[in-house]
Amino acid sequence: MCSVMMEEHHPLIYTELPDHRLANVTTIRSSKSDYHRPQPYHLHRLHQPHLQVQRVHSPQPQLGLELRVPSALDAYHHLQHQHHYHHLLQQQQHQQAHQQLLLRQQQQQQQVEDEAEQEQTHVTCLYPEILALIFSYLDVSGKGRAAQVCTAWRDAAYQKSVWRGVEAKLHLRRSNPSLFQSLVWRGIKRVQVLSLKKSLREVVVGVPALTSLNLSGIYNVTDVGLSHAFVTDLPTLTELNLSLCKQLTDTAVGRIAQHVKNLETLRLEGCSNITNTGLLLIAWGLKRLRRLDLRSCWLVSDQGIAHLSGLNPETADGNLELEYLGLQDCQRLSDEALRHMSTGLKKLKSVNLSFCVGICDAGLRHLARMPQLESINLRACEYITDTGVSYLAEGGAKLSQLDVSFCDKITDSALQHISQSLYGLRSLSLSACPVTDDGIKRIARMLADLDTLNIGQCRHLTDAGLHTVAETCKNLKYIDLYGCTGISRAAMESLMKMPKLATINLGLGHVAVR
Numbered sequence: 001m002c003s004v005m006m007e008e009h010h011p012l013i014y015t016e017l018p019d020h021r022l023a024n025v026t027t028i029r030s031s032k033s034d035y036h037r038p039q040p041y042h043l044h045r046l047h048q049p050h051l052q053v054q055r056v057h058s059p060q061p062q063l064g065l066e067l068r069v070p071s072a073l074d075a076y077h078h079l080q081h082q083h084h085y086h087h088l089l090q091q092q093q094h095q096q097a098h099q100q101l102l103l104r105q106q107q108q109q110q111q112v113e114d115e116a117e118q119e120q121t122h123v124t125c126l127y128p129e130i131l132a133l134i135f136s137y138l139d140v141s142g143k144g145r146a147a148q149v150c151t152a153w154r155d156a157a158y159q160k161s162v163w164r165g166v167e168a169k170l171h172l173r174r175s176n177p178s179l180f181q182s183l184v185w186r187g188i189k190r191v192q193v194l195s196l197k198k199s200l201r202e203v204v205v206g207v208p209a210l211t212s213l214n215l216s217g218i219y220n221v222t223d224v225g226l227s228h229a230f231v232t233d234l235p236t237l238t239e240l241n242l243s244l245c246k247q248l249t250d251t252a253v254g255r256i257a258q259h260v261k262n263l264e265t266l267r268l269e270g271c272s273n274i275t276n277t278g279l280l281l282i283a284w285g286l287k288r289l290r291r292l293d294l295r296s297c298w299l300v301s302d303q304g305i306a307h308l309s310g311l312n313p314e315t316a317d318g319n320l321e322l323e324y325l326g327l328q329d330c331q332r333l334s335d336e337a338l339r340h341m342s343t344g345l346k347k348l349k350s351v352n353l354s355f356c357v358g359i360c361d362a363g364l365r366h367l368a369r370m371p372q373l374e375s376i377n378l379r380a381c382e383y384i385t386d387t388g389v390s391y392l393a394e395g396g397a398k399l400s401q402l403d404v405s406f407c408d409k410i411t412d413s414a415l416q417h418i419s420q421s422l423y424g425l426r427s428l429s430l431s432a433c434p435v436t437d438d439g440i441k442r443i444a445r446m447l448a449d450l451d452t453l454n455i456g457q458c459r460h461l462t463d464a465g466l467h468t469v470a471e472t473c474k475n476l477k478y479i480d481l482y483g484c485t486g487i488s489r490a491a492m493e494s495l496m497k498m499p500k501l502a503t504i505n506l507g508l509g510h511v512a513v514r
Helices: 072-121 128-135 140-147 151-157 177-186 201-206 223-229 250-259 276-285 302-308 335-344 361-367 386-394 412-421 437-446 463-472 489-496
Strands: 167-172 190-196 212-214 239-241 265-267 291-293 324-326 350-352 375-377 401-403 427-429 452-454 478-480 503-505 510-512
Touching: 128 140, 128 151, 140 151, 167 201, 177 201, 201 223, 223 250, 250 276, 276 302, 302 335, 335 361, 361 386, 386 412, 412 437, 437 463, 463 489, 489 503
Parallel strands: 167 190, 190 212, 212 239, 239 265, 265 291, 291 324, 324 350, 350 375, 375 401, 401 427, 427 452, 452 478, 478 503
Antiparallel strands: 503 510
16 A cells, blocks of 8 residues: 555545556545445556546535545556457458458469469470461471471471471482481472482382472482382372473373373473474373473474373363463464464463464453453564463453563553453553553553553653553552653652552562561
8 A cells, every 4th residue: 555645635535546456446635534435446456647637626615625436447447448449450350360361361372373374375285286277387497496396396397287388398319218218208299309419219119199290400310210219009198299300301291191190280381392202191191190390392293282281182172171381482372372272272261372473462362252261471572562461362262361461562541442342350450552651541540450560661651651551450469660761750659559458569678678
């Protein structure tokens, strides 16, 4: 117990101190009496200075100071309020901590899900079939690099679907059986021989399902070597390129016609020893042939075209399935050859007669009677004039491509015939023809589907013609202006505004518009 000293004028003393003898009571001592009133002390056992005596001041002067003693109930309510506030604060802190914990758990769960999703969508997790589909779009070197990444990629890269359509380019300088085994394993059926020192038969035997064989430029290929290679039938071979194999003759052609009967494409460009007899053998044996290129076969004449057209039924039925016939630079052909074509080759869609100096206007009258014909190349046929073009136009030919470049007798009159009848033209080549702005304007206004226009070295053209082209040829994608000296920068700028134009050829290089 502790006593508190007070001044004389203060009648009442308040104290609340715990005593070791009265651990559970509070003592209130008054100066006027010695009465002691114990109270429960169940809240705190320590001195509480915050429970101060509240003094009530009276407006009138009094003899003594009146003190109001707070009851234990007031103290209890105050402590209860403090306890409630503390409890709410703790509850709020717990809620915040719980929310932070939930947020961290959600973030961790999202991270786990993201990682799982990344693992599921990663390229290494794709099925082999999907990998093979992706690898099929790579070039040959890319396919090889993909096969070196891992075992799964190697297995996928060596699936046959990945190598479909790929042409293997080989240097056959020595015998290499493992090379052909690798080609068979990958399913490669197209082979181009870049150099040959061994027997050609190794290729034919090593790749039994061969579909395409390219021997172009192999000068040491002879009739004997080819005959040794084609000993048995090759039913899968459909494409054969013998361009510039200058030692080959009609004998080699006969062996091909005998053992490669399913051939659809045969290229003999530059095989200058091939004659009409070779064409007779082709007409006899290659009934499924669709594309035949005889460029610069100078010994081929009108009679050979008659064989192909099936006009000699006692010897051959002809190659009536032909869709393309390349006769570029066959100097011995005349208008009679075109008559044979129009009679027998009813499925012919494209013919190349460029540099055939024996072709004249009369021959084009025969071509005009071939409604299935879509493309005619008369480049540098020096005897073709406006009259021949009028035959094509008046005959109702449904041409989409026409090339009369370097035909120096083609003028604006020919362009007038074209603009009045050949509405389906998409590609027109007039390079080095003496045409003017008037002819080009007619073409531009009437040929709405035109997407390719070659007018290089047309020195009479000016800005007027090109402005019309820019305004009306909305589908134009390519234009050749090489050597057009009468065109200014303003005309070029107008062309650059064309909606679909992609390329302008100025000779020094192609200008990409967009």
